[in-house]
Amino acid sequence: MTGWHVSDHLVDRYAGGRLPESDAWSLEKHLESCGGCALRVSRAVRATAAGPVLAGIREAVLSDVREAARAAAHEPMPAGTHRAAPAGAGSPLPVPTRVRPWARRWPSAGPGAVRVLWALGPAVRGAWLPAxxxxxxxxxxxxxxxxxxHARPWLLALAPVVPVVGVALSYGPHADPMHEITAATxxxxxxxxxxxxxAVLAVSLPVLTLAGALLPSSGAPNAAAWLLPGLALTLASLALAGTVGLRAATAVTGGGxxxxxxxxxxxxxxxxxxxxxxRLSTYLDGALAQGGWAAAAVLCAALLAARRSAFHFLEQS
Incomplete structure (x- = not known):
């Protein structure tokens, strides 16, 4: 907790829906750790026209919970459930284990493994990896x-775009059905x-480089020559995404x-x-070309760091 607290003016504007989105996000973040401000904001919201609606929703939810508790007290538990006794409750409620989405998709995975799979993103979990x-x-x-x-030149031409596509499929509502929940964390x-x-780079870099090394050279650059261009294009996509969005940024860099x-x-x-x-020899071979790609990667990383605040609002719609 910090020494700063929400002013009455901010509370009134937030309750009335007149606070800009960036200020509202900052206020809500503060409310997570400040019970006093959270109580003041809650009272202000309940005093608005939305108050009776929220009270009605709360009462309907509590009524459904009471009905479920009474029904559970007189019915046998379905298979695959266990009883949990909330504090102060006279009778325990059945808690179906089947309602956990991660348990349906990964029955043998624990919460830690599920968090890792969630962090890796839809690209690595979905069809991108098999592709x-x-x-x-x-x-x-x-x-x-x-x-x-003569397969290596074609592989080297496509390889720098593969991680760019993986990044495009890793974040946003178009790729992740849980994006709205993810974006609020x-x-x-x-x-x-x-x-x-x-995660995308950890998969694509070794797989495609090894595949290139197993192909006949046929006058093409070496199998690792695409690594710096691939990294630079990926960082360029991320740096541009803070301005135009992730899909548009990857389309510009990959298509370019x-x-x-x-x-x-x-x-x-x-x-x-x-x-x-x-063409690939011109773009990829030699210290000058590779040095140019390395400099481009460093520049894009610096732009990405400078624009990091834009990612708090990335792909929200």
Whole structure:
């Protein structure tokens, strides 16, 4: 708790719904640790036109709870439930274990494991991970089983976009059905975005680099040459997301890379694979190119740190 408390003016504006969203978030955060201010705000809200509505909802909930308690006292417990006795209650209430969503999806996982799975994000939990593995395994199978000796340039062209797509699928209501709940937690914002980005990178970097190392070189850059570009594009997406949103940012960075690499190749009259290898060598090979990508990654990280406050309101709609 700090020495600051909510003023009467802020209480009145909050209760009347006239407080800006950023100030309301700050006030609500303070109420989590200050019982005195929470009591004052609660009284002010109950004094408004919403007070009778809230009182009616509260009474309806309590009435349903009392009815459930009376019914539970005269009915046998369903299978898979246990009784919990609240303090002061005359009869215990059945608490169905089946209502826990994480228990239905991961029956053998404890709460700690569920928290880890939640933090990793929808991309790593969902279809993105099998897609990455399919791309890597498929490229190796085509090169060695299908006799396609020029698979590495195409893998290197697509590899920097893979973590960008994973980040786009990791945060926001379009990807996570629990996003509204997630966004209201103290861990939301940049911290959670970075956790999920790290999970995406931890999967895509080793898998795609190993797959590239198993492919014939065919004049393409080495298998690890895409790592710094992939990191720079991912950080650029995050830095831009604070302004335009995560999906738009990833579309700009990922689409920009694909246009820069594949656009000239598709328009070239010669062989596509040869032109692609030449283009990738220009973008990825040599100390100058890699140094440029490293500098871009550092710059994007600095912009991301400077814009970290924007992530408190990222993807709320």
């Amino acid at each position: 990455v593995l399919l791309v890597a395994v498929g490229a190796v199978a085509l090169a060695h089983g299908g006799g396609i000796a 103290p861990s939301a914002g940049l911290r959670l975005v970075l956790m999920r980005t790290a 890379w694909l246009c820069a690499v594949l656009g000239p190749v598709l328009a070239a009259p010669g062989g596509l694979t040869h032109e692609l290898g030449e």
